[in-house]
Amino acid sequence: MLGKRNPEVYGYDSLDTVYENLRTKVSQDNLSCSLDFFQSNSEGEIVSRIGEALFDQTNGIIINPAAYTHTSIAIRDALEAVDIPVVEVHISNIHRREEFRHHSMTVAKCVGQICGFGIHGYELALEALVKMLQEQEEKFTL
Amino acid sequence: MLGKRNPEVYGYDSLDTVYENLRTKVSQDNLSCSLDFFQSNSEGEIVSRIGEALFDQTNGIIINPAAYTHTSIAIRDALEAVDIPVVEVHISNIHRREEFRHHSMTVAKCVGQICGFGIHGYELALEALVKMLQEQEEKFTL
Amino acid sequence: MLGKRNPEVYGYDSLDTVYENLRTKVSQDNLSCSLDFFQSNSEGEIVSRIGEALFDQTNGIIINPAAYTHTSIAIRDALEAVDIPVVEVHISNIHRREEFRHHSMTVAKCVGQICGFGIHGYELALEALVKMLQEQEEKFTL
Amino acid sequence: MLGKRNPEVYGYDSLDTVYENLRTKVSQDNLSCSLDFFQSNSEGEIVSRIGEALFDQTNGIIINPAAYTHTSIAIRDALEAVDIPVVEVHISNIHRREEFRHHSMTVAKCVGQICGFGIHGYELALEALVKMLQEQEEKFTL
Amino acid sequence: MLGKRNPEVYGYDSLDTVYENLRTKVSQDNLSCSLDFFQSNSEGEIVSRIGEALFDQTNGIIINPAAYTHTSIAIRDALEAVDIPVVEVHISNIHRREEFRHHSMTVAKCVGQICGFGIHGYELALEALVKMLQEQEEKFTL
Amino acid sequence: MLGKRNPEVYGYDSLDTVYENLRTKVSQDNLSCSLDFFQSNSEGEIVSRIGEALFDQTNGIIINPAAYTHTSIAIRDALEAVDIPVVEVHISNIHRREEFRHHSMTVAKCVGQICGFGIHGYELALEALVKMLQEQEEKFTL
Amino acid sequence: MLGKRNPEVYGYDSLDTVYENLRTKVSQDNLSCSLDFFQSNSEGEIVSRIGEALFDQTNGIIINPAAYTHTSIAIRDALEAVDIPVVEVHISNIHRREEFRHHSMTVAKCVGQICGFGIHGYELALEALVKMLQEQEEKFTL
Amino acid sequence: MLGKRNPEVYGYDSLDTVYENLRTKVSQDNLSCSLDFFQSNSEGEIVSRIGEALFDQTNGIIINPAAYTHTSIAIRDALEAVDIPVVEVHISNIHRREEFRHHSMTVAKCVGQICGFGIHGYELALEALVKMLQEQEEKFTL
Amino acid sequence: MLGKRNPEVYGYDSLDTVYENLRTKVSQDNLSCSLDFFQSNSEGEIVSRIGEALFDQTNGIIINPAAYTHTSIAIRDALEAVDIPVVEVHISNIHRREEFRHHSMTVAKCVGQICGFGIHGYELALEALVKMLQEQEEKFTL
Amino acid sequence: MLGKRNPEVYGYDSLDTVYENLRTKVSQDNLSCSLDFFQSNSEGEIVSRIGEALFDQTNGIIINPAAYTHTSIAIRDALEAVDIPVVEVHISNIHRREEFRHHSMTVAKCVGQICGFGIHGYELALEALVKMLQEQEEKFTL
């Protein structure tokens, strides 16, 4: 299972903390999954990275499309095309901010959305994604 | 800490499962908190129940305002009045459904929102709420 | 078959007339159905009453959600959940009144709508509902 | 009393069934009225036919303006001009279909609207119209 | 010069009065022009009649598109195609009526609009049109 | 004369102060009226309480519909039905708050509105209501 | 009868021509009326001038509110208060210009509107106003 | 303390009554304040008069911006600049009138609004303003 | 296969050219199809002509609904009813013209749209339609 | 060249500073132009002052229409009529303030807009205006 992450404008330190936290969670909770991280300010690169998921056996995506959340039809189309479970994470509660941040263009192609819990949201997303994939697997095993 | 829950029109069985799951999580994860459950179809009763939180030392609320999410200014005002952390949960991904379900009137008075993960969302919410309250406490202890 | 009715602010006399008229129609037209009446000013109670229809073998609902017609997502969700034929009745022609009365939130979960014919509308609704249920039954008998 | 009907794109067979059903109802229920039918795809012809009602002692109109329901100010003006009771019928529940079908331009000049009950709606309309005209007459006889 | 007129739902008498009044004005004011009248409830016929003006040397049009004023792009396109001065007349002050009558789709292709002066508006329109054509002619004569 | 009051989420103390202030005003200003108080979080109960005014000879209503101000067509309909003078009071200046609080659904069925003067607004409302009723009475006495 | 006129930003020469043309028309057509002219760039002065019409026996007003047409509720209220026939004139066809010029705030308080015929529009307005007042007078004389 | 008043289009008599009533109230209720009145049809003059309040030790303003209520950003800015308590009064219940009168541009810079109580509203406003200023003073005296 | 065409206000010559061009293309490209042409200014006649396609074994429609493109729900319903491939053609690029021409009511019931290439667009449409029908046929032959 | 200035509600001192700064700039930068200042709270007076520019050989205008920026069609029309370069200045960044301040009615008739740089904006505007006029002159001299 892969958790994939995305562009933030909050510097690189905190991004490393997020990576570290997720890795810690994987080992502590004994989750049988490997993680792959990606960060870019370019809408096109994000679209390309999502598209690669078709070829590298990614099982799931955790995405924080930041500013592109509200406008990017391209990311929305890419998420629809890969057809694997996606969880959308926002560090802040986007519904308390400017009006134009209330609408998410991408969430319609995600399983669900977690917002407002700071970088802890990524860990909740990972937990949700792993659970979802386990249940899916169990169904297929039967 | 109190996790409080709210109206659904999906029958009582699944509600019991939610209660059970949350209780299991508390004992398994060794969370030091007690839970109190509440369900009502009446907007007024929900408002009253939230108001009581002012007097019974509730530390946090997990709420699924169901259909009232999108219209209830009364619940919004009640949540604002109690001034403790609130987490909004939705079983379905409300952003994939009818246009009028995309907007939440209550989320602006919540810490965050979790939607789309079925009844597992309540457990994620509990985890998020407990973490939030622990960090708050640590700050005060210092 | 059950015809269920709902909140009006027009006093109790006329409500009794409606009940009487419906009972008269049942006996005159020799309709094989029993009627159950319900009136409440509370959105929550109406939601609950609709929900009970899941357990008491109601075959159909005639509803006049009055003011709640235009705003109640809760009643809409309840009607969707019970999954039996519903007929929406309005005493006045709501499309001739204030702009905000032109839109019905609940009608999308009903078979049809009858409005503008005064309390006679309830009898038309009963006739429509009985016919619909008879045709349904015939299909199953075959 | 005249029941007048209007354009459908559903072929002529079903239209004949509607006519037949209405004639049957008149004889079965012993209604003292004669029926006159009219069908056209042309907005202008419908307007003209309504206008003739001023000269041929029509007592009432049952109309299904189909696609013109939502846009035709001309039919609306014609209905207003003839000043006799009009009942608007729709075979489908227009409130469950595309957004642009929720609004009726013509219903504001009708006594009421019946929609969602298939071609049975015409019979309900006839019943409503006859009742209305009888009550009107009784008032004048007194 | 031709004054051309258009659909009304107000019966034929008053239409004859309008014709008579315009003829009287032509002879009384000694206007050197001949009049041609046209009335139809059909948008398509009105479009066709306007189109003929290209071939019959009409110098000007007085039009009252009644209900079609607010919706007919077809009449608008026809008026644009003939490219001669058009005066739009409305018997009532359309700006005092329902919201949807405030907007005219056709007036953007007319020289001007006269509304609110009853059938006297047609005579004002004729006067305006004749004056306009005289000034045009004087320019060309020079 | 009756002053009737309504739901707030601001606790019970201040509500008692409001009651006390109004009683004081009645005795100090020598107003010949008796007061009856009512508070509820339930839209349905408020509707019912207003409906009772038809039977208990209430002469006037002072109402603060709080959050329901902006959405409740049911309360609006109830106020219209009782047909006695109603004064709408808001403790805060609702026009300075969130956009959705600027519109009042209920005020169209009230004589007037007083907002922004804290709980003093209730006394102003009582004064306005008494004056109004006195003038009404004088008219009838003549 | 008084024809009153209003602010334009097109210089004074053409304004004098308008005055002259109107005076010529009065003498040529033998109209029994006297004219009074007024021009101001100030919304407040225009409001005041209209208000004076209550005291100086003005029988009618011809107004071109220019830019204020589209925004001035004050002029609208003033026109409503004086309660005599008003004709709104626009030199250009306002419906062919910027979107914000299509709506007139003042026309709802006028008998009618004439636009698009250049300064000739004032003469048409005078003719319309005189005719209207003559018909009114005849009714009263009877 | 100064109560300042503003433009109405309802003639001067009633304005004098308002002045008289306010003076009577001051002496009867023994209010320690002097009043200053101002009326103008000009938005600019109203803005200037409000601006003077900065220099003449006005303690409060009672304003009825009439038609300018709904459009004047200039008056809104002026009220914001003087930074003393302002009470907005409307003789009619503006929320029952045309849609465009429901929104007040100026009320966001006022303490509160009183509407619908006829000219009695000015006295209620004065009472509210005096009370507010007394409480303010008491705070400072402490 | 049938190519059907529709109302234009651009005179009859160019229409003949279109017919000629299409016939030439059929013989030059050796397309095995026969063409049938239709032109009308009447929305109703167009609706009727489309309806006939149900009975005359038409395999496809090329339509240019001109002005009716943007408003005609009737043509949209007719196209939906016949259930054969339809190609919408516009001579001009409608997306560069007035705002109200950007939206097509009919295109949602078409396979595709070709606009902006002058009368050459009809030939492109024919080519697209023939290709589509050939592929369809091949599937059925297999 | 003339720099013309306009209404502010920020007192007279700062206005004098603006005048002084502009005069200083003219002498320091050796600009060959004379300045003329104007301030008014009245929309009408501003319109009149702009209109005078037609007669007094003004070469350019620097305007800060303050609150009138967002609503005044009259000032817009006046600026269009004088047909000389106009620069719009705003002391604050209007795009960061209330929504209704984001739109400028007047800027469409200006060369450009400078906002957000405090009173320094006037000097920037003067510099821009002088440069523009010099380039214009050079073209004509050639």
Add this chain to the structure above:
Amino acid sequence: MLGKRNPEVYGYDSLDTVYENLRTKVSQDNLSCSLDFFQSNSEGEIVSRIGEALFDQTNGIIINPAAYTHTSIAIRDALEAVDIPVVEVHISNIHRREEFRHHSMTVAKCVGQICGFGIHGYELALEALVKMLQEQEEKFTL
């Protein structure tokens, strides 16, 4: 002449088929033109590629801006800048999909649009473009 193509999220195979089909068409139809292909997920790269057309003698562009169609002002500006004929192609009928796909930001800078015919649309576009360029050339040769 250059046909240029653009970002799709449908994998590379089908893109190669498109290229192949276009090359086949060029040789089969004996078109005297060379093709150059370009694909990118990055809005900025697409803008840059279009910009290069200014320097490399491109005679025409076939573009499928995919998701950027609906939001990219940058691509629109680039297309406007190069000032050569552009044809917009969409594989699906964008007018049948989500509301936000109905509007194209780029089509206003194109000659025309072809949508709904799958990858065959590219060949139709090439045919249209070649024809257009031939006619242009003929004009210049004369």
Add this chain to the structure above:
Amino acid sequence: MLGKRNPEVYGYDSLDTVYENLRTKVSQDNLSCSLDFFQSNSEGEIVSRIGEALFDQTNGIIINPAAYTHTSIAIRDALEAVDIPVVEVHISNIHRREEFRHHSMTVAKCVGQICGFGIHGYELALEALVKMLQEQEEKFTL
């Protein structure tokens, strides 16, 4: 101090002129600042370049986000993150162009905006920025 510049589609020559003009101004006006230039068509690269300003001691930014002005939440967020003074420049007066260019998504995070003065606008921006930074410095030195 750094002036940073941004994407244009107007070729490279004029961009060099802008750079040259700014360098000339720095030396002529003896401004103590160094300049750094940047141009990109990619939204992501612009975001990254702005982000670097956090690490390279940039004191201010002059930005022309061209087409991205109206849609880019990403650039807006980047500008907010760096928290140094930003001046937005537009070569044309964006408020005179298409409706969608009137709104700037980025200006809310800028000190101010200068538009409509051609490439001279960059020099005005530099002057404004230097002045702003000098005043800031003086405050800190004290």
